[in-house]
Amino acid sequence: MPAYAHPSTRTLLLIPAIAAFAVLLSACGGSAVVPSGWPGISSDENTAYVAFNAAVVAVDLSSGLERWRYPTQPEKNLFFYAPPALTGNGLLIVGSYNNKVYALDRESGAQVWTFEQAKGRIIGGAAATEDLALVPSADGVLYALDLKTGNPAWQFRTQDALWAAPAVDGERAYLGSLDHFIYAIDLSSGRQLWKTDLGQAVVDTPTLAGEIILVGTFGKELVAIHSADGTVVWRQPTEAWVWGSPAVQEGLAYFGDLEGNLYILNLDGESVDGSLPLGGPVTATPAVTQDRVFFVTREGTVYARPISSAASPWQQPLGGQLLSEPLVHGDTLLVAALGTDTLLTALNLESGATRWTFPPDAGK
């Protein structure tokens, strides 16, 4: 053996290379199995419900304090990102990345039933009718569950993952899928009434506006479809992919795209105001009131744009990424954030001033 051991440069380099390789793999490679989503929120008269990471948390709307959480302690592989759905019988329906659906008592957070037959993650929120919970799954199936028992009433299969709840109009559900189709389904039987190929993935709940359905696609357009037969009424091109469906108020549709352009169209597809820039990509359907429309952006800012001449605009930087749909509750705007020290923020609708914040310890 030589007196002075001199490892070859190749060997010397391989050790740090392996270390760097391992670190880089850990940083990015796990994303396919480690759940990644943004908070889902909903609210009733007194309470906001936030599904994020390891828990669903009920937050008192007047104080911003926690009322309950489910589960009380984090459980392995249990992650929630789907917006919880409120039902008429006092339940909260929420799906998890462990493929299960949970029905919780809204008052106590106690588990009432679970549904465990889905083969894919529950990424999108459920839609509730009088007696059914319609749960979209990444296995491409829409599960219609009996609200009282959680037993499946029917299933509707599409060709690819479902990432959003269907829109429901009483007798029908309108469902967008990553398989590029939009489907109309009879609620009583689960039978397909029509389907329309949009040629591009749909990842949000369609918006119902009278007799038309509005839906954004990854094909850089907003599409209006006749709800009766699924025929395309018009297509309006956009600058970038449209993730969030529009909010409709007084015959106008408001939405944004992934390059941060804001669009205002009438229901004939004509642009009322050209694309107006926001500060960052928009994934969420905006919230809308009589006076203002509220957009949230991935860059972490809330924008209030006036609709009526009496209102004034404001914008409020909150930090983190604002990807979840904002909610209007009375005179408060609820905004959930990803990657910051506040999970939920309540803002004054008029001024944008912060009323209270709720920390993100739901994920811990």
Added chain:
Amino acid sequence: MFDTLIINPFVNSLLLIYDFLGNNFGIAIIVFTALVRIVTLPLTLQQQRSSQKMQGLQQSKRWQDIQKKYKGEKQKLQEEQLKLWREMGVNPLSGCLPLLIQLPIIIGLYQAIIRTMAATPVQMLDLAKHFYSFVPSSLIPLNSQFLWMDLGQPERLFLPFLPGVGIPVLTILVAITTWLQTKLTTPPSPDGQGAQMAAMMSIYMPLLLAYFAYSYASGLALYFVVSNVLAIVQYAAMGKVNWRELFAARKPAKPKA
């Protein structure tokens, strides 16, 4: 910067190959990995030549004599080594440079594979940032089914006679091919420390990659297997594979006269 130069071109190339090959993501990964290997072949060759030259030098009698003569005189030893390198026209860094250039390409390759598979909204949002405008967005979502695997999920093979037991076939293949590749393509080291490191590598590298293959999306595991097999084939085609190394314990190479 890394996104602009490496990730974006890789993601979009992968998508175009996927489109061209009839929407089979498994085949797209195999072809893409092969193409990257071909493109980086000159670097691999250069690295190999340098390392061979260095290895030859370190096995020479003059090198060994210097080691013995200046044992305990670190400064003097380094001076003499430098002199010998110059004399023999060997640059110790010329073996490192191609490896350093290849590293970001390798990292970019597997990052592109992971990002393109986008199985959750956050990943899809990230993928949208990388899309070139001329790549059709109608390719989304990718068909991640390949043979029995969902390339976006960790792979397990369920057999009818073994209910409830998933066999991680790709993980096993990753471990075997990584071990083979490390054994067959790492040249014998002229010193004890180097041989020891190489021996450690042949144990830890397969275990590390097998762990990733077991835990993460099987698209990544497929890339590991293809990359390992191609590396072995590449070395074999160049006549550099030493099959006798397979089951031999690593020992320092003997000095040449």
